[in-house]
Amino acid sequence: MKQAIPERFLISPFLAFFVIHAAQIGVGALSFQRPLMKEAGQDAWIVVLLAGLAAHGLVWLMYRLFSYSPSGGDIVSLHEQYFGRWIGGVLSLGLLFYYALVALTVLQSYIEIIKVWVFPLMGAWQFSLVFLLLTYYAVLGGFRVVAGLCVWGVVIPLLTIFPMVFFPLEYAQYRNLFPVFDHSFGQLVKASKEMTLQYLGFEMLLMYYPFLKNAPSSQKWAHAANAFTTFIYLVVMLISIVFYNKEQIQHITWPTLTLAKIPEVPFIERMEYIVISIYVLVVFPIITISVWAAMRVVKQLFAVQQRRSLPVLLAVLFVGTLFVQEKTDIDRLMKWTAEAGFYLAAVYIPLLYVYVWAAEKVKKALQQKP
């Protein structure tokens, strides 16, 4: 069995709130309105709530799952315990690829925004290089530093970007919200799959669960984080519904950024540039935490020093950003990640839970028999 993690590397349970919330809100928050309103029109806000509820269920399931895990283990040790070294190892390896894919997707889609909005002439490699160097520096600091970054990545944007979202209410057409429930429940459920990528991020918990001090008590914070994510998406969605109409939003790639064109103060105009800049702080925690999680999988699986494997993974990501440049490629990448995340969070984890639950039942029955 792997030894427990020393206490000075652990974080308080309530920090799970920041880590989960920071990992959930990402580049998707700039553009999620478009596909949603295409499917569900003015009822898109209901979809946000539905998807939020589903995410709550999955978070709950993950905590249930860990209640079966050997004291303070992460998913890798869980896999090993229930599937043995080889099958479990393969499953964990899949997780490693998933985490790396998340990092690549987030990095690449943010760089795309930078290129479209601010620096069309600049090479994408510069940004990915700076990002990955910073990631290197952060991940070297360990999970505490990564979690600290998540705190800043929640607090600073919340104080700077979030208030800007309310300025467009000057142009609000509240009648856009009506009629409510103009779409069938089936349509709403179908649309809520579009929200997958937006709520994903809590599955990082699978890796850092043992890093939470008194981990089971962090469950309420995890739910609070998910609720807060839902709240933010809901606010942004409602404001987008009253600010745009259904047809107009189909012509706007990043509706949230276009919202930010509205606020003006006497000495600064065009807040979208500020939003894009500060968004580095939103995106960066996701990249670091997924890189950290991937590194953790490697360490648990192969007992390789993280100091060694980290540069390798970062180099792979860097090369990855060089190859995925076209918009269609990036869209495909995002779609893959959303699919992978969907199957991981909404299909694999429930199945795993059922398996583990059944295995425990069988084990208990066998123990009682003789």
Place this chain on the structure above:
Amino acid sequence: MGLFMFWKKKKKRPPQRPISQLWEKLRQSSDFVELSFIVGGKELSIYYFDSLVDPQVLQEQILCHLQNDIPKHPTVRLEDLQQIVPIQRIEVSEDTALIEEKVLKGFVAVSFREQPGKAALMSAAAENLGLRENNDSENEFSVVGPKVGFVENVGVNLHLIRRQVVTPNLVFREMSVGSVSKTKVVIAYIDGVANPEVVQTVTQRLEAIHFDVVFDNAILDQLLADNSRTPFPLFISTERIDRAVYAIVSGQVAIFCDGSPYAVIGPAALFDFFTSPEDYYLPWVLGTFFRLIRFFGVAFSVLASPIYVAVLTYHYEMIPEDLLGPIIYSRSNVPFPPVLEVLFLEITIELLREAGARLPTKVAQTLGIVGGIVIGQATVDAGLTSTILLIVVALAALASFTTPIFKMSNTIRFIRFPFILFAAGWGGIGIIFAVCGLLIHLGRLQSFGYPYLLPFYPLRVRNFRDTFIRSPYSETAERPMFLRPRSRFRYDPNEAKQKRDIDE
């Protein structure tokens, strides 16, 4: 292994030299004095450094009593000298190394012929010779509050602390650091308040220091630091008594060092560097206001010129129409890109500051005015910089001086430069890249093992009462919990909180 141990042992304990050899060595200096005389049938020798002893003490307390009183006690031994000589703590030793150290520190060694190899050591050091009597704490000035600061004499400093912290729990632990200077270093803390882990860490680190001369506490500061590759000061160094006492009372540890008018206080968090004692002397509303102004000053000082570079180089869209004219007009004759323009001015201001700090006060003032006004005006007239930038840079420099601790204000002026370069590279995004890097760096820093960003990360919401805002005293009875003090309250919170109803 055994051989190795033997070696080590041998190195650690050099063979005891006879005392005569020591005197022989010391005689090389012309200020070493050796007096031998016979009094009351006893042959005694007195050794001391003329330059280190206070002649009055030597004559009135030592010589006088030795000469007058020894004949009355014919059987006196070195150990009994305490009965005769009115000098505190007379120590008798055979250890040549100790005798050497003490004599070199201004002690007088007395030896009897009949007790060879032994010496009685009496302190007659001229402690204040050549040192300042007082210090007006000019480098950390505050308008309200006491003006007395620490001086170069550690004894005086301990006295100043002891006068305000009247509790038997105040502990001074003395150590000696420096292979040549043998500097007296004192750790001060309140037992039962300061976390013993911290005290232990400090002691261990001080013991582990290998250095020759400790000129100042600032050197200790660097030798003690958890991370030597950071521009940020990891400990507060202060010459103000109130700040040191406040730190000790809240559970921090202060380190004093002989010859330095500064106390080093740790573990320190980033936000400790932006509080000024004056915040506590003004009513809390004003204290909070000025503290917020200071934080704004820091943010402005770090970000103003990078934002100027970013906006003018990349984000012209963000300029409102009313500012567009003045900005373009003032820049129209400047031959450089905005980065070079900013670097040029920033470096000019740094030069002015540095020159001002090196020159005598009266010249420095003139230089500041001449340099500031004349050079500023001339560069604008010559079209080397724009007027708007001149305002921005001057304000940023001004804002950086509002930080009460000198080391931190240096740091703030320094970190502006990477920000400017990042802004020149990637505009606003570059600035946030730099902010990210800064946050990671700060997140990784530790001060005596405590995270540097406390109480913000790890988040301790309850301790926010004395960070951005300076809450009234009824709210601040609790010690900052992030220092993990052994006792929780500074004073009774209930008494402080009591509220009376109207007309009662």
Place this chain on the structure above:
Amino acid sequence: MRRGLAWIGALLLLSGCASSRPIDEIQIIQQMGYDFENGRYTGTAVYPTFKQGPMTKPNMLTTTSPTIYDLIPRLSSKSALPIEEGQLRLILFGQEFARRGVTQITHSLARNNKVGSHLLLGVAEESARELLKITAKTTLSDTLYLPNVVEQNEQSMNLPKTNLHLFLYRYFSPGSDPFLPYFEKKGDFVKLEGVALFRDDKYVGHVSLRDSFLMKILLGETKNGVYQLKVGNRGKQGEDRVMLQNLWAKPKYEWKRDGSRHALDVFVHIHASVRDYPSWLDHPGDDLFDDVKKKMENELEHNMRRLFRYFQKKRIDPLGIGDFVRSVTRHWDPDAFYREYPDIDIRPHVTVDIVHTGIGE
């Protein structure tokens, strides 16, 4: 390692400078005009030059091209510095251009991240180039004369609020049509004449500034605007009119089925102050005052009905009635609605509350 980092840093800095555009090395255009003349498109850019002082005369660049997209590249060939449109404040369409449709420009603006949402659009009675030339010639201190005229009139007078966002909103919405401020050339001056109306993307006509007061109220903008009303028949010119200033107004729409066809009831409640009124109203009895109020309401209702009929006849919906109907109908069908639109019975009901009449008695 450290040397490698230094190299990377230097490389990054060098490559970073490549895409910089320092503010004094670009040609910022603030106003743009589009015309269609003799089968060719004309583009006019107005740019300020601040080199001699913060306030100087704006300059103009004009070019023609057979296509619209080609205009800005062609302008560049006449400019010493690269043209940047990030500070664009006004786009003016010539009437002929607007008549042929503004779809291309609209879509290009919707995609363009460089322009702000507060960009103003407008229609010139004849040629946009002529109008911009006048403003460039006559104004010395103010390079943004036209945008300021529009903003001023939106904030305190009769013009309903317009900007790029609102234009795109109404343009893309199936339940409304866009409108823009309408300028005319009066000798050597430019005058705001009213509101230019579009059907989808094509200019179809305009209403006067007086009628735009009604539009402003019906659009739900609660404040500002003045309206002159005739309240009596007392002979002399000017002796029978009052000047109404809108302090607060709110429209309320009700969508009803009335037999075979639909009807729309529009309730408008105006709190107004009477700024100027004829002397015979100085000592009004209660009856007289109520009578005057009644007359005001009637005239407002009449004018609104006329305005609605004009919109219906032109088959345009600048007030967003379709949008309103959508919000109260499940599965709204825009095509069916607009087929019925000209025949909808629209019935305005106006209530006027006179809040005060100034400080004199």
